Amino acid sequence: MASKVAPKAATGPLNPKTVHREFFGFPGSVVIIATTTIVLYTWNFSCNVKDGCELPLTAERWAHIFAGAMNYQNYLSLEAFKYYVMWWTWLAALYFIIPATNIQGVVLRDGQRLSYLMNGFSSLLVTTLVTLAVYMKAGTEPFLWIADHFFELAVASWIFATSLALFVYIYSFRHSYVERPGKPTVMLGLAGNSGNPVYDFFIGRELNPRIGSLDVKVFCELRPGIMGWILLNVCFAIKQYKDQGSVSVSMWLAIVPQIWYCIETLIFEDKVLTTMDVTTDGFGWMLSFGDLTWVPFMYTVQARYLSFTPVTLSTPYAAFLAGMATCSYLVFRLSNNEKNAFRTNPNDPKVQHLKYITTESGSRLLISGWWGAARHINYTGDWMLGLAQCLATGMNTPMTYFFSGYFLVLLVHRNYRDEHKCHEKYKKDWDKYCEIVPYMFIPYVI
Template identity: 75%
Template sequence: MPTGTTTSAGSRKASPLNPRTTHREFFGFPGSVTVMATTVAVLYTWYFSCNEHDGCELPLTAARWQHILAGANNYQAYFNLQALKYYTLWWLWLAALYFILPGSRIQGVALRNGERLTYPINGLTSFLVTALTAVAVYVKTGTAPFLWIAEHYFELAVSGLIFSTSLALFVYIYSFRHSSVEREGKPVVMLALAGNSGNPIYDFFIGRELNPRIGSLDIKCFCELRPGIMGWVLLNVSFAIKQYVESGRILSSMWLAIVPQICYCIDTLLFEDKVLTTMDITTDGFGWMLAFGDLTWVPFMYSLQARYLSFNPVEFSTAYTVFVALLSVSSFLVFRLSNSQKNAFRTNPDDPKLKHLKFIKTESGSRLLVSGWWGMARHINYTGDWFYGLAQCLATGFGTPMTYFFSAYFLVLLIHRNYRDECKCRDKYKKDWDRYCEQVPYMFIPYVI
């Protein structure tokens, strides 16, 4: 055991750096159980009610529900040991690239104990190496590996669920290794403020440790950007190849769905260092919520549009194609340009290129933009993000509302994140936040809301 002072359970509750959680997200234990059960049920239902064998329709009839429930009792229909092996190898492949590939190393934000963790910035390089490897596989073996991925989508999704749940259980147990040990009055293991409630189910769900690491592998940051994001691209490409094999070409609707999503993934990796200042990294612990979200939900639910189009090709008029393409481009520009302006201002607010921007200075010393993109709405980047996702749903046409789940879910996610952001800012800036809201009264869309 490392040298230091070992405190009792009672004193840990009062630790200034690892205090006992008082406010529980998602209504605590009942909410966490509900979220876990609901998201898994949605993943399951959206596959068995929307596939090439049964169609993709809502509302679900009694007969369709019987079919779905019957599948739940036949685990052999969706558990595949080979799929689990391939999913694990995929995670390990990207973990190996995390260590092997060159890249700059930057420090994250200061933790509550004053420490700054170091992160390798080689996500985009990992993506390019993986993409080139996929091309080499295609040249050598043809379409077979990609068709296997498309045809075993749900077995891979179940493998993602098993893997992410196992990983969440591991990091929860791992968080107790030195959580009662201090060095120079500072805890060795930093816990998330929301994940130290003492309720094992809730803490397992929300994430007990802030930055679980094995050596220099930061598990949270790695999972946030690598296996799920790149897996999303691989699934989309596989579904496009499936459409090409079965239809003889890739239709414009498929391009409208997958190109923006691939661009979004590349953009995320291109600005990998910016994720280090997001709430996921700085505030949230790594538990089942993030593990499942990163490794299962993102790749397998966000690829629904491409999966639907792979077995239900849709053709559009030129006018509709241009409309969806323009919506994708314009909304992406809102998202990217607003985020770039914010990041540039945070990095160097005195940059001469930003001298035209107006801001208010808070008592905490921070500066809040009240012009430019951020004078239009307090979360203008969320607006661009949501319309960008809506455009991808519009690429599937109007044959079923099920392909619009992504847009509906993303709206709920962004509203919840907006609520958390607003609460955090109000607590941090106090009266200055009220002053800021008076100058920037709209949250998402100028003159609307």
């Protein structure tokens, strides 16, 4: 029977009430929702073909941004919202239609292992074929429309992401959460069971909200935003070709690593099942907005800038950036593959030679290979890959470096969460591990 009382924290051994609140709880969640939305608006009204790309450091620039934000008729578009809903629905339909591999997730607190349909890469291939068919029939016009109506689509995604987060928050109260022997309850996120509706809406109340077999969190993590990132980059490259006569080396260096990053994320989509987003965090506004709006519409700022600003790179500098991107990607991918292979089967010949320590809880912590070099070596590779993409835009504006700066803050914060979680879980064993592997990001440096 559904709960008919006011929202409050469900308590019990499996769903304990949240004590430690991330991001300073209620006030922090309000600040983050407001700040990220303001940043989305600021980067649109400060970095575009009409206004150039300058940080708003004067009252005049801020007045311009405020005036643009108030003139909502220019970006609040029913047509854009319709197209965004069609995009999300199309990918959800492919999730059910395309043959998929059934993968078991990690063991949850109640002993369950949820099943996930893995067909993201196949969905990308089908979507690519349909996109090519659209190009063959209609030419570049649909792609130029997307580039020219970028912000209308961004706002549409914000509305959709916020609505989805509100839906899953309300949806999480469909159960009584009474814990009975042999009958596991719906799992809540450890951080989102505070009883404060604003904070729980933001951080995510239910761990794995599902509509039928569609896991909303994993779907949003991998499909609409990741594939939207690819599509937007392609549209901006097409716009540059139309307006400037060619696709520049700088554009290729910015978008090729990003597109490949997205493709290989979908190729290795089952690896997301062991990440903190899936195993620990609930699905709320933070992930909904991050997956559906922030990733595709803020991470494409480099391509958007280059679509209206010619940037010429010297051959040696371009070669340096290509090498930097390649090496950074290899650090990121090889370290993650090593970790996932060890977690899946420590006796796999590929990782059997690695050294580790065994904790009192029975977990094994790697102390050799990539993870013997630094505790979060994958973060280093991930950040350096993003920095290489920003460097491709030249040095004319700091706004195209937002991706790198934000990503650094994100990874440092995630490192803090990882370290805190591991210290709570492994206690003295974690201290021992940190003595053996003293560096967090870069061996012999930090």
